[in-house]
Structures are given as structure tokens and as C-alpha cells.
Amino acid sequence: SQQGEEDPQALSIQEGENATMNCSYKTSINNLQWYRQNSGRGLVHLILIRSNEREKHSGRLRVTLDTSKKSSSLLITASRAADTASYFCATGSRMNSGYSTLTFGKGTMLLVSP
Amino acid sequence: KAGVTQTPRYLIKTRGQQVTLSCSPISGHRSVSWYQQTPGQGLQFLFEYFSETQRNKGNFPGRFSGRQFSNSRSEMNVSTLELGDSALYLCASSLASSGNPSYNEQFFGPGTRLTVL
Numbered sequence: 005s006q007q008g009e010e011d012p013q014a015l016s017i018q019e020g021e022n023a024t025m026n027c028s029y030k031t032s033i034n035n036l037q038w039y040r041q042n043s044g045r046g047l048v049h050l051i052l053i054r055s056n057e058r059e060k061h062s063g064r065l066r067v068t069l070d071t072s073k074k075s076s077s078l079l080i081t082a083s084r085a086a087d088t089a090s091y092f093c094a095t096g097s098r099m100n101s102g103y104s105t106l107t108f109g110k111g112t113m114l115l116v117s118p
Numbered sequence: 119k120a121g122v123t124q125t126p127r128y129l130i131k132t133r134g135q136q137v138t139l140s141c142s143p144i145s146g147h148r149s150v151s152w153y154q155q156t157p158g159q160g161l162q163f164l165f166e167y168f169s170e171t172q173r174n175k176g177n178f179p180g181r182f183s184g185r186q187f188s189n190s191r192s193e194m195n196v197s198t199l200e201l202g203d204s205a206l207y208l209c210a211s212s213l214a215s216s217g218n219p220s221y222n223e224q225f226f227g228p229g230t231r232l233t234v235l
């Protein structure tokens with residue numbers, strides 16, 4: 005089952021514009037991670053934000069986390085055609101073993117047109 | 119450091135056959151997780167191994183199994199293939215030295231595209 009749900013499912017913008025994707029989750033978390041996937045390939049880790057952090061930056065990426073609302077957002081500034089990909093949020097879900105594992109949302113497909 | 123490698127990259131099988139996929143993690147990573155990705159269900163967790171022990175298993179039938187070797191390399195096996203098993207199978211490794219893999223960044227391989235005819 006999906007813990008995180010991204011919104012919107014798809015986003016189409018022009019180069020130079022900003023892209024904002026949102027993620028909502030259901031249970032308490034230790035951290036939330038964002039990944040990018042280019043068509044049919046493996047995922048690439050973008051950023052990890054811990055539950056006691058509210059905002060984190062990495063290059064053109066800005067992630068916010070609101071644990072009271074159980075939501076996170078990923079902002080890509082000054083987007084480029086190379087940013088075209090699917091973006092996933094992932095949260096840790098504790099399983100019966102006592103260990104947690106990452107659960108991914110269904111992702112947001114971002115298309116950046118030149 | 120070399121990244122996570124998966125072999126084979128593409129595989130075509132017929133219903134009823136079995137298949138074994140291989141994953142070599144990044145050197146030093148002891149945790150290996152497997153995921154199935156389909157257009158309909160998205161990314162679903164299959165299982166996670168740490169130091170040759172399966173620590174977690176997702177909600178998949180017993181036809182899906184895996185193992186991890188002493189060098190941290192991992193294999194997953196699917197027996198009696200069904201059409202619905204067609205998917206991209208992704209392997210990811212992480213340091214997870216003492217805690218849970220979800221506490222750490224996961225490094226993904228390129229995946230194995232399995233097609234069941």
C-alpha cells in the first residue's frame with residue numbers, strides 16, 4: 005500500500021519556470037525522502053529531510069516538511085528540460101519485524117518543455 | 119565507487135517458467151532491498167536483506183523469494199511466472215549500518231525489465 009501520495013499526478017511547465025510537487029502521508033515518520041526517475045530507469049535520491057527539520061535545500065531543490073499536516077513539498081526552481089522525470093516521495097513504514105522500510109508514492113510526472 | 123548493478127537488464131519469459139535476477143550492491147552496503155514497479159501499482163516493496171538475513175517482506179505471494187550472500191550480493195527468484203509479474207524490478211542498497219534502511223538514502227540499480235508472455 006502507498007504511504008505517500010504525490011500531487012499533482014502530472015505537471016507540464018516551460019523551461020525557467022518553477023515546479024512544485026506535494027506529498028501527503030498517513031502515519032508518523034522518521035524522515036521523508038524524494039527521488040527522481042528518468043523514464044524506465046532506476047531511481048536517484050534527491051534529498052532526505054528528517055522529521056525534526058522544516059526545510060532543506062540542495063542546489064535548485066527546496067523541500068519543506070510539515071509534520072502537523074503530514075505533508076511535504078518539493079520545489080524545483082528555474083527548471084530545465086533535463087528535469088523531465090517522475091518524482092517520488094518515500095517514507096519509512098514500520099513493519100511487523102520491527103524494522104522500517106521505504107514506501108513510495110505513485111509519483112508526479114514532470115514535463116519541462118524548452 | 120561503482121554503483122548498484124543488476125543483471126540481466128532485460129528478460130523475456132513465458133508463463134509457468136521461473137526467473138532469477140541478480141543485484142550487486144555498492145561496496146560496503148549491507149542492506150539490499152527489492153521493489154517491483156508496474157504502471158498500475160507503482161513501486162511496491164518486495165523484501166529487504168541485511169547481512170544475509172531477510173528482515174522485511176512485502177505483501178507478495180510465496181512465488182517471490184530472495185537471498186543474500188556473504189558478499190552482500192542478492193538474488194531474487196520468481197517461480198511459476200504469471201502475466202502480471204511483468205514489471206521493472208529494482209534493487210537498492212544502503213548503508214543501514216545499525217538501523218533501518220528507511221533512515222538512509224537508498225541507491226538504486228538500473229532495474230531488470232521482465233516481460234512474461
